[in-house]
Amino acid sequence: MSTPLEQTEIDFIEEMTLKMEETGLPRIACQILSWLMICSPVHQSFSDLIENLEISKASVSNMTRLLMQMGLIEKIRIHGERQIHFQIKNQAWVDLLEIQTQQVFDLMKISQKGIDLLANKDEFNTLRLEEMNKFYSFLSEEMPQLIDRYKNS
Amino acid sequence: MSTPLEQTEIDFIEEMTLKMEETGLPRIACQILSWLMICSPVHQSFSDLIENLEISKASVSNMTRLLMQMGLIEKIRIHGERQIHFQIKNQAWVDLLEIQTQQVFDLMKISQKGIDLLANKDEFNTLRLEEMNKFYSFLSEEMPQLIDRYKNS
DNA sequence: CATTTTGTTTAGTAATTTATAAACAAAATG
DNA sequence: CATTTTGTTTATAAATTACTAAACAAAATG
Numbered sequence: 001m002s003t004p005l006e007q008t009e010i011d012f013i014e015e016m017t018l019k020m021e022e023t024g025l026p027r028i029a030c031q032i033l034s035w036l037m038i039c040s041p042v043h044q045s046f047s048d049l050i051e052n053l054e055i056s057k058a059s060v061s062n063m064t065r066l067l068m069q070m071g072l073i074e075k076i077r078i079h080g081e082r083q084i085h086f087q088i089k090n091q092a093w094v095d096l097l098e099i100q101t102q103q104v105f106d107l108m109k110i111s112q113k114g115i116d117l118l119a120n121k122d123e124f125n126t127l128r129l130e131e132m133n134k135f136y137s138f139l140s141e142e143m144p145q146l147i148d149r150y151k152n153s
Numbered sequence: 154m155s156t157p158l159e160q161t162e163i164d165f166i167e168e169m170t171l172k173m174e175e176t177g178l179p180r181i182a183c184q185i186l187s188w189l190m191i192c193s194p195v196h197q198s199f200s201d202l203i204e205n206l207e208i209s210k211a212s213v214s215n216m217t218r219l220l221m222q223m224g225l226i227e228k229i230r231i232h233g234e235r236q237i238h239f240q241i242k243n244q245a246w247v248d249l250l251e252i253q254t255q256q257v258f259d260l261m262k263i264s265q266k267g268i269d270l271l272a273n274k275d276e277f278n279t280l281r282l283e284e285m286n287k288f289y290s291f292l293s294e295e296m297p298q299l300i301d302r303y304k305n306s
Numbered sequence: 307c308a309t310t311t312t313g314t315t316t317a318g319t320a321a322t323t324t325a326t327a328a329a330c331a332a333a334a335t336g
Numbered sequence: 337c338a339t340t341t342t343g344t345t346t347a348t349a350a351a352t353t354a355c356t357a358a359a360c361a362a363a364a365t366g
Contacts, residue, residue, distance in 0.1 A: 024177040088281045128241045209356045
């Protein structure tokens with residue numbers, strides 16, 4: 001058994017969890033992520049997570065898998081310890097935005113399909129679609145550049 | 154009664170709906186949004202939406218309200234027509250990103266709170282938090298500039 | 307001002323998602 | 337190789353969300 005979390009830690013987890021839930025991530029995934037941002041040591045074992053966050057073994061198994069798939073955390077082995085440990089990945093947040101940028105690209109493609117669709121029907125009211133396509137084309141070009149600029153700074 | 158949608162239109166709505174649902178928006182909101190991107194005329198009445206998308210009156214009422222709150226569509230009155238009409242707002246997608254940029258700012262603030270929390274505990278493992286804070290500070294500064302650059306282009 | 311049309315709200319159902327307990331599998335230890 | 341520890345999967349319960357029908361309210365028409 002580990003010592004229970006301090007109130008300041010609970011408060012931080014709650015605040016960050018609330019914000020991260022807005023992105024659609026399940027509550028427990030957000031709690032794990034938030035705790036991993038402030039825990040010491042920086043890595044936590046399976047049972048550390050179960051005890052500190054008072055969540056089930058199954059939730060830890062499922063939500064850590066989800067967070068790993070998203071590229072936000074990673075599994076590590078600690079010398080001499082049997083249990084898997086988890087920690088926040090380096091540059092996790094940068095990687096996340098890079099993945100999300102794919103969505104921008106997809107919306108650019110979809111808006112182009114819309115333009116083509118109206119063209120085939122000799123419909124000229126393409127302003128909505130042109131606006132959308134122009135903006136997402138801009139972002140598809142600029143976002144990777146912005147991220148690169150950050151990485152090289 | 155209006156003429157039923159063409160298959161190409163149905164396909165477009167389905168594709169864009171699928172992509173937009175990834176953002177957590179309800180299915181019917183996505184369908185309305187997608188249809189409003191390609192319909193002619195560009196504005197659609199309450200019953201146009203009901204008939205064309207085969208959805209309930211209540212869904213139209215609730216989901217158009219949601220889309221208006223998000224700033225993606227607007228209500229308009231058509232001269233001589235009793236029914237409310239809806240259409241995509243100008244620069245809807247630019248406005249949407251501007252709102253989402255608030256989230257970046259919030260995460261910057263939260264990561265700063267985490268840094269302060271660890272400092273108060275004389276805990277020096279703040280790399281995770283410093284990385285997050287540095288990146289979201291960068292984005293809080295750069296995203297508004299990027300959007301401005303788009304607007305003035 | 308009674309009637310019809312238009313739109314919102316309420317109440318209930320259906321469907322999905324979240325979280326867990328329990329069963330199971332795999333791996334490490336003695 | 338039997339036992340314990342560790343982690344995953346399955347089945348289910350709980351909670352939330354999405355959607356609609358029906359009741360209701362408001363506004364326009366004749």
